[in-house]
Amino acid sequence: MLSMEDHITQFSPNDMPSDAANEYRQLPHNIEAEQGLLGALLINNDALDQIANFLQAKHFFDPVHQRIFESIAKLIANGNLASPVTLKSYLELDEGLAELGGASYLARLASNATTISNARQYGQTIYDLAIRRELIVVGEEMIGDAFESDIDDSPDRQIDKAEQALYEIAEKGAHSAGFMSFNESLSGAIEMAERAYQREGNLSGISSGFKGLDDLLGGLQESDLIILAGRPAMGKTALATNIAFTVANNYLKARNSGNVETTPDGTVKVKDGGVVGFFSLEMSADQLATRMLAEQSGVSSSNIRKGEIHEDEYARLVKSASELTEAPLFIDHTGAIPIATLAARARRLKRQHGLNLIVVDYLQLVRASSGRGNDGRVQEVSEITQGLKALAKELDVPVVALSQLSRQVESRDDKRPQLSDLRESGSIEQDADIVMFVYREPYYLMREKPSEGTEEFLMWQEKMNQVDGTAEVIVGKNRHGPVGLARMAFEDRFTRFSDLAEDDRLPERHE
Numbered sequence: 110m111l112s113m114e115d116h117i118t119q120f121s122p123n124d125m126p127s128d129a130a131n132e133y134r135q136l137p138h139n140i141e142a143e144q145g146l147l148g149a150l151l152i153n154n155d156a157l158d159q160i161a162n163f164l165q166a167k168h169f170f171d172p173v174h175q176r177i178f179e180s181i182a183k184l185i186a187n188g189n190l191a192s193p194v195t196l197k198s199y200l201e202l203d204e205g206l207a208e209l210g211g212a213s214y215l216a217r218l219a220s221n222a223t224t225i226s227n228a229r230q231y232g233q234t235i236y237d238l239a240i241r242r243e244l245i246v247v248g249e250e251m252i253g254d255a256f257e258s259d260i261d262d263s264p265d266r267q268i269d270k271a272e273q274a275l276y277e278i279a280e281k282g283a284h285s286a287g288f289m290s291f292n293e294s295l296s297g298a299i300e301m302a303e304r305a306y307q308r309e310g311n312l313s314g315i316s317s318g319f320k321g322l323d324d325l326l327g328g329l330q331e332s333d334l335i336i337l338a339g340r341p342a343m344g345k346t347a348l349a350t351n352i353a354f355t356v357a358n359n360y361l362k363a364r365n366s367g368n369v370e371t372t373p374d375g376t377v378k379v380k381d382g383g384v385v386g387f388f389s390l391e392m393s394a395d396q397l398a399t400r401m402l403a404e405q406s407g408v409s410s411s412n413i414r415k416g417e418i419h420e421d422e423y424a425r426l427v428k429s430a431s432e433l434t435e436a437p438l439f440i441d442h443t444g445a446i447p448i449a450t451l452a453a454r455a456r457r458l459k460r461q462h463g464l465n466l467i468v469v470d471y472l473q474l475v476r477a478s479s480g481r482g483n484d485g486r487v488q489e490v491s492e493i494t495q496g497l498k499a500l501a502k503e504l505d506v507p508v509v510a511l512s513q514l515s516r517q518v519e520s521r522d523d524k525r526p527q528l529s530d531l532r533e534s535g536s537i538e539q540d541a542d543i544v545m546f547v548y549r550e551p552y553y554l555m556r557e558k559p560s561e562g563t564e565e566f567l568m569w570q571e572k573m574n575q576v577d578g579t580a581e582v583i584v585g586k587n588r589h590g591p592v593g594l595a596r597m598a599f600e601d602r603f604t605r606f607s608d609l610a611e612d613d614r615l616p617e618r619h620e
Contacts, residue, residue: 124310127284128533129309134243135346136170136200136237136241136245137241137242138170138171138238138572139170139234139235139238139243140170140171140174142231142235143169143171143174143231143235144221145221145222145227146160146228146232146235146613147172147174147177147178147181147218147222147229147247148180148218148219148220148221148222148229149194149222149228149231150181150191150228150229151181151191151192151193151215151218151219151222152219152222154181154190154191155187156228156278157181157182157185159228159232159333160228160232160233161182162231162386163232163233163236164232164235164236166178166179166182166237167239168236169235169239170235170238170239170242170454172205173203173205175519176200176203176205176206176381177196177200177206177215177218179194180199180200184196184199191217192213192219193212193216193218196215197211197212197215199393200215200230209540218351229568234428234555240278243278244278246333247271247274247275247278248378250271250274251267251271254267254271255267262408266450269449269450269453269454270453272453272456272457273452273453273456275448278391284571287568306321313328313330314326314327314328314330314507315329315382315383315465315466316328316329316332316355316356316359316381316382317329317351317352317355317506318351318355318356318359319339319351319352319582319595319597319606319607319608320608321582321595321596321597321608321609322545322584322595323404323591324595325584325587325590325591325595326543326584326587326589326590327590328587329352329356329466329507329509330507330542330589330620331505331506331507332501332502332505332506332507333501333507333508333542333543333588334494334497334498334501334507334508334510334540334541334542334543335507335508335509335510335541335542335543335544335545336472336510336511336512336531336537336541336543336544336545337349337509337510337511337512337545337546337547338511338512338513338514338530338531338544338545338546338547339513339514339526339546339548340514340518340519340524340526341511341513342549342552342574343548343549343552343580344547344549344580344599344604344606345471345511345547346391346397346400346470346471346511346604347472347599347604347605347606348394348406348547348582348606349387349468349470349509349511350397350400350401350404350604351404351605351606352386352468352509352516353385353387353438353466353468354382354401354404354405354433354438355382355437356382356465357382357383357384357385357436357437357438357464358382358432358436359381359382359383359475360382360383360436360437360465361382361432361435361436361437362381362382362383362525363381363382382465383437383463383464383466383506384437384438384439384458384462384463384464384465384466385437385438385439385464385465385466385467386439386441386454386455386458386464386466386467386468387438387439387440387441387466387467387468387470388441388443388446388451388467388468388469388470389440389442389470390442390443390444390445390446390471390475391444391470391471391474392442392470393442394440394442396470397440397442398433398440399413399414400434400604401433401473402426402429402430403603403604404603404604404605405429405432405607406422406423406425406426406428406429406430406432407425407603407605408422408425408426408603409602409603410603410604413426422477425557427567437462437463439458439462441454444474444475445474445475445476446475446476447475447477448475448476448492448493448496448497449478449496451469451475451496451500452496452500452503455467455500456504457506459504459506464504464506465506466506466507466508466509467500467501467504467506467507467508467509468508468509468510468511469508469509469510469511469515470496470511471510471511471512472493472494472497472510472512472513472537473490473512473513474510475493475497477492477493478487478491480561487535487536487569490536490537491535491536491540494497494510494536494537494539494540495536495540497510497540498540498541498542509544512531512537514526514530514531514546515531517530518530525546525548525583526546526548526583526585527585528544528585528586530546531544538586541586542586542587542588542589543584543587543588543589544584544586545582545583545584545585546582546583546585547580547581547582548580548582548583549579549580549581549599550576550579550581551573551576551578551579554569554572554573554576555573557569578598578599578600578601579596579597579609580596580597580598580599580606581594581595581597581598582594582597590603596609597609
């Protein structure tokens with residue numbers, strides 16, 4: 110078998126100074142494994158099936174071997190025989206192959222070939238060495254960027270870039286495995302049904318903490334992009350923080366109670382709740398924490414900010430703060446964060462602490478990474494929603510993204526939102542798996558208050574008594590099941606949602 114030494118001149122590190130030896134250090138490779146695999150392919154084309162799902166021409170170290178492998182793969186894909194004879198006509202003008210002996214080199218590869226049973230092992234060796242070379246390249250780029258950074262290129266951006274590159278290497282092949290057999294897909298469906306059977310409430314997804322909403326959605330499903338939209342003051346952020354804390358707190362309770370399972374690879378999974386990453390682009394982390402503290406303690410957030418707290422309220426604050434401290438809830442309050450940076454930080458969080466739910470407050474404050482300002486806002490939002498959906502699938506977690514609604518809602522008599530009310534609605538509606546709207550009729554009814562002492566005032570007061578303290582979460586799109594609405598209680602002082610009675614939950618129809 111021809112080795113690398115036959116066509117690359119080598120020098121012994123002992124023949125040169127130590128500094129030169131370090132500079133000459135070669136990238137990891139195994140020419141013999143490449144030659145053995147190519148020979149196996151040439152004598153038995155079926156060997157390609159063992160390595161085609163993960164090995165590509167670029168993974169070979171020798172450029173000549175890259176071109177040989179690519180030609181073999183193309184011939185086999187077109188239904189032709191790949192052998193030293195058939196390859197000769199395609200590669201006879203290849204100067205690199207000519208230096209190695211041309212057609213005779215192909216013949217030697219075949220004559221010295223490994224058996225087909227070793228093809229996958231050789232392919233895996235070639236692939237692993239290629240990944241190691243990529244790691245070296247990423248490291249060198251990190252060093253180069255740090256030495257020669259532009260004045261506008263902050264260290265944080267360089268870190269995000271390096272983390273994204275490393276994550277892409279780590280996850281290579283995990284989300285591009287090609288076709289799955291129906292049997293594999295069916296196994297995933299059975300596993301989902303099993304999780305639903307074991308979870309409290311028989312949910313296939315993570316519980317939102319609201320039974321009416323869970324009845325419609327079956328919980329928050331992995332890999333779903335969920336849009337939670339509403340006009341200002343409807344309570345979007347309040348509902349999102351309620352859900353986020355519930356998910357994190359359920360995880361904490363399940364872990365402390367031992368409600369966990371250990372997978373065959375040693376990973377520990379908690380059966381209820383999850384780790385939450387909350388991107389708060391509008392509110393600071395302190396403001397968001399204050400709001401969550403108010404929700405959980407039942408102490409008005411305005412009183413917390415002003416320090417107007419009674420002794421019993423202080424005790425509740427301390428208890429709630431202790432619970433919040435232990436919950437696996439992580440907040441990033443970077444304003445106008447680019448979608449690429451958001452994705453990189455989510456990957457980092459999953460790698461370091463695990464991740465089961467992402468909340469983005471809110472969609473319109475995320476920046477597109479392309480920086481193409483002339484493409485228009487609709488294209489920019491389209492890039493953001495596609496990026497969030499791709500992130501949900503990549504990390505296999507639900508992503509809840511809050512969104513604003515256009516002002517056309519205010520011009521209608523019935524101010525219940527519709528899909529067409531979404532800002533830049535085309536891309537949002539298309540990319541989302543679930544679209545939900547928060548609607549509070551008391552908010553609009555309060556603005557229509559007539560003069561006291563009139564007949565209109567009595568009618569208004571009666572209607573206000575019926576809806577005061579209530580809210581609706583309208584599911585306008587549900588890729589997996591019914592649309593409809595869940596009526597909830599809403600406490601304005603604490604910006605807190607809770608369930609209403611059973612007969613107030615009104616599922617309507619299937620989409």
